[in-house]
Amino acid sequence: MVNLKVKLGKIQLKNPVMTASGTFGYGTEYADFFDISRIGGIIVKGTTLRNRQGNAYPRMAETPSGMLNAVGLQNKGVDYFVNHIYPEIKDVNTSIFVNVSGSTIEDYVETASIINELDKIPGIELNISCPNVKEGGMAFGTSCLSASQVVKAVRKVYSKELIVKLSPNVTSISEIAKAVEAEGADSVSLINTLLGMAIDAEKRKPILSTVTGGLSGPAVKPIALCMVWQVAKAVQIPVIGIGGIMNANDAIEFMLAGASAIQIGTANFIDPTATMKVLEGIEEYLKRYGISHVKDIVGALEL
């Protein structure tokens, strides 16, 4: 029997396989395909203080080995989440985290303090890295000062696990990671999408209504892996690896690079059962090498 439990700051997950925000809805969208309580942690769709309609269609462009999206945090707001979605998902037997985003520091603080009252939500993922909104989002995550300010403010009102999701669209992601660690983040997750663009040459027009969007999928994996490796060396808090993970091998690479847990994102769209295949593959890898605890492969890269 291998032990798959991982410690993530203040909490423990039953296994290191999580789902990335914005790719797994509220979990219920996937319930027809498998028992979603087998997932280590579910990070639900980005939630803001007020209802957001998101960006105009088209919001998606397929790219070589990936996709661009410009959804723009469409959600019905935190009150709707508390009253209508939370009651539906609170008894799913896994750790459910809410991804929190905002246009101002006050928005982040108010949303986080509302979610702090929900017993069955053990943590939030602070999204300071969304590239698809005009105000806030990535703007907070691209300078050490603004990243520190928002984390500091949220830390005052939020007592549970505080994960901070980092943007790769920066000069040094390690510096941002150190800045949010200093303000009390319990863990960091990376990477959010990379800023990208797609053009229709025949029409001489951008494909996305917002012109630019966020790139995800296997195309970004080598960049994500490198950033996880850099950040894991720079901070003491746990790192959650995200970026183009399609299979167990990808997930194991992230863990060897220093990730304590990983998130599956875009792969969920192509194979709704991707999380379960990754979980089973990690278990098989550990057995094959006679490793009894998954934590023993975290940062075990041999140089």
Place this chain on the structure above:
Amino acid sequence: MKKFLLDLIVKENKTLNSQYFILKLTAHDRLPEMLPGQFAEVRIDNSPTTFLRRPISINFVNYEQNELWLLVQMVGDGTRKLSQLKAGDLLNLILPLGNTFTISGDKYSRLLLIGGGVGIAPMLFLGSYLNDLGYSCNFLLGGRSESNLLQLDEFSKYGQIFTTTEDGSSGEKGFVTQHSILENTRFDAIYTCGPTPMMKAVAAYAEKNNIFCEVSLENTMACGFGACLCCVTDTTDGHVCVCTEGPVFNITKLKW
């Protein structure tokens, strides 16, 4: 309706012409129940430029023969890979996805099903379904030329067919909305699927004449089951996913 992730078996890959083909699929187990208007998300293997699944309408279902048809138009490398499938190959699908058409009126209602190009695909399934329920249908099918008018032999089993072609090579010359049947007959309900300009023209006709009308949209999507929020259309309820709230919409709800 419960969604399934299935490997179906290709029973036949029937070429209609250089652009279109029908994949006839079957399964060892009984196929799940599907409704007209619903679609499948088809995984494309061995195509380096095709990363995401492709949403494809259910063209026809025969439960006795445990057979499901997909009508496919070759547009890129992904659909070209699908065109190369042979009997016995497996195809991975998520289905059934999306909503269905609203059956309006009684069995004496005059129903018009309008399809353009590959948009005729769900109209065949809808026609056969309505026929089973005892309704009689009228089909108005349009294409650029005669080679774009597909499955006429199948449609003829379920109702009367009217056609238009842009070049006049078959049926009345022009667009579907210019067909004389629309001037001569008062319909009680119109269902349509095809290129967006065609559906908008049909919707404008229906609105002007105060006829119940549903359209089936075809927005680009990543997942097909309401997780990615990429395929939205603007409605009187704001942005909604075409994959879960649609693909079938009453024209009074759409703000397109």
